[in-house]
Amino acid sequence: MDRAPGMSVRLKLTFSYAGFLMVAGALLLVTVWVFLLRYVPDHQIVVGQGDSDFPARYAPNRSDLQEAFAPRAAEAMAVLLVFGLVGGWVLAGRMLSPLTRITNATRRATSGSLSHRIELEGRKDEFRELADSFDAMLARVEAQVAEQQRFAANASHELRTPLAVMQTMLEVARKDPDHGSGELVERLSVVNARAIDLTEALLVLTRADQRSFTREPVDLSLTAEEAAETLLPLAETHGVTMETSGEIAIASGSRALLLQMTTNLLHNAIVHNLPEGGTVRVGTTARSDAVTLTVENTGRQLTAQQASTLVEPFQRGTERVRTDHAGVGLGLAIVQSIVLAHDGTLTLTPRDAGGLYATVRLPAPPTR
Template sequence: MDRAPGLSVRVKLTLSYAGFLMLAGALLLAAVWVFLLRYVPTRAMLINPDDRVNGVFPVRSALLHVFAPRAAAVLAVLLVFGLVGGWILAGRVLAPLTRITDATRTATNGSLSHRIRLPGRKDEFRELADAFDTMLTRLEAHVAEQRRFAANASHELRTPLAISKTLIDLARADPHHDTGELLDRLHAVNTRAIDLTEALLLLSRADQRSFTRQPVDLSLLAEEATETLLPLAEKHGVTIETSGDITPTSGSHALLLQLTTNLVHNAIVHNLPEQGSVWVHTGVRPKTVVLTVENTGEQVTPERASTLTEPFQRGTERLHTDHAGVGLGLAIVTTITRAHDGTLALAPRPAGGIRITVELPAAAPHTNR
């Protein structure tokens, strides 16, 4: 934003200090003058006849003649002292602000690794500096995450396109190749690319919070997601158990259903080869509602669990099997949870598998009717 040039804050503070000091000095001199007028008579008789002026001497007039130039000198000294002292004090007070401004310019130029780290005890400037450092840390992490995401998304999108190109080149080189098999493979690759694109669009929509909030019951979403994915669970030999209470919250019905579906889907796919189990539970806490999805499966370390919410991270090495997903399931869950002001927690189960807990702000019971 273009602004007209003006006085710096340091000059303004200096003039304020000097003006306040001058005002205080003037008030003090005025008080002294009033005090003198109160106890000094207007005229006084003189003892020495040679110094008479009509028999009296104008005391107050003479006192004013002596007092006025000295008062003016005092005010002049106070003015100089106020300007010099105010300039020095303003510089010392505004020194932290200068560091914050320099750090802001550095961040504006693209360097997010710089930190102010303002020393000293807590005050308004140090609170501002600490808040700015915290913002830079989060912004740097967010930019790094977006760069990783863009690189991974480019790689994931390039893979099906490269496969499609290879298949087309193969068909052109061998016109007598089985077109039915080729079309099936192209259809599978194209479907995977479409699924990935739709997942990226959903992730962007949830991250921008471009949705209308409405009353939602997580327990109903859990039942709907379970019924939808029941054929997939039967195919994988996985049993699903649902339980819990009515869990009223507020948000996007479509996004929260996607969140629940992703959690149940991941729990089914990343499970034991046979006789696996999935538990879906909803509960109510004093100020929040909770959706918990647990499954059996391979042993997962805490370090591995902490990375599963990153884009294109998968819990097993089954990267390209049917229903394996595009690696954005838990990333979408994380984004939707954050967009609804909730929290997401992942914890390995001692017997294998993982427990995922989504906690969202609770809505008043009447808002869900």
């Protein structure tokens, strides 16, 4: 927004300080003047008898006081004005120096330098709270920009892979026209399906990040049952037993997104499980302030560091137990985005016996 140039804050503070000092000085001089008028007569008074021992003298009257007081008062006001302007300029500069550092940091951030920090020294006051808040905002923005850049690079790589595979297949088919087209069509269909799944996952992730949904009461126990029923054939194919239990747990949010969240958690628990005899346990609990969805699965050993990186896009903790349903590496990243969009928390904890323990905690809707 274009704005007309105006007076600087430092100059305004300088004039304000000088003006206040002038008003205070004027009030003090007026008080002294009124006080003196009470004891100075308005006419001349002769003091003494007029003889050689006591010559006659005249006591000062108001006219004499005015002639003597007015120039001195004007000089004092001039000194106060100069002192107020100089002192106000210096004090305003010292007071506004933290704001200058914050402004310079803001300009650097606007130009793209997000690594700079103000790091204002001294005890806590309003300027230091502002500087600390700005530093925290810069750190968060820098982390988000880095994450977005990393995500864009990973997404570009993941999208390029199926397209490159399809291009290679088509070039092979063009060079060998006598080769049967049935196998080529089948392989192209598989690769194309993967590209579609990745695109849809990216759209879901974007929708969750933008929080473009209408909130409504959603029972997590019902979404867990629905997701378990949908993924039952996949669990049977992998030899995984699913167990669902829990109580009614009402959350506030998008039913479609919360169902997607639960489905992704269950899908991840199934495909990252034991080759045979694996289990997945799903449960829900409700408290006065929050509702909880837990998904526990057996599987290979994971470290705490590995578990902390699983929510990053295109990260996989272990190889899946089957080559089908390869996924696109966005399952838990989508879960994390949906949870954050619903003001909740996602905790991934490795099980001592192998596998993962995922806990989603969402705030309970306010009671009416």
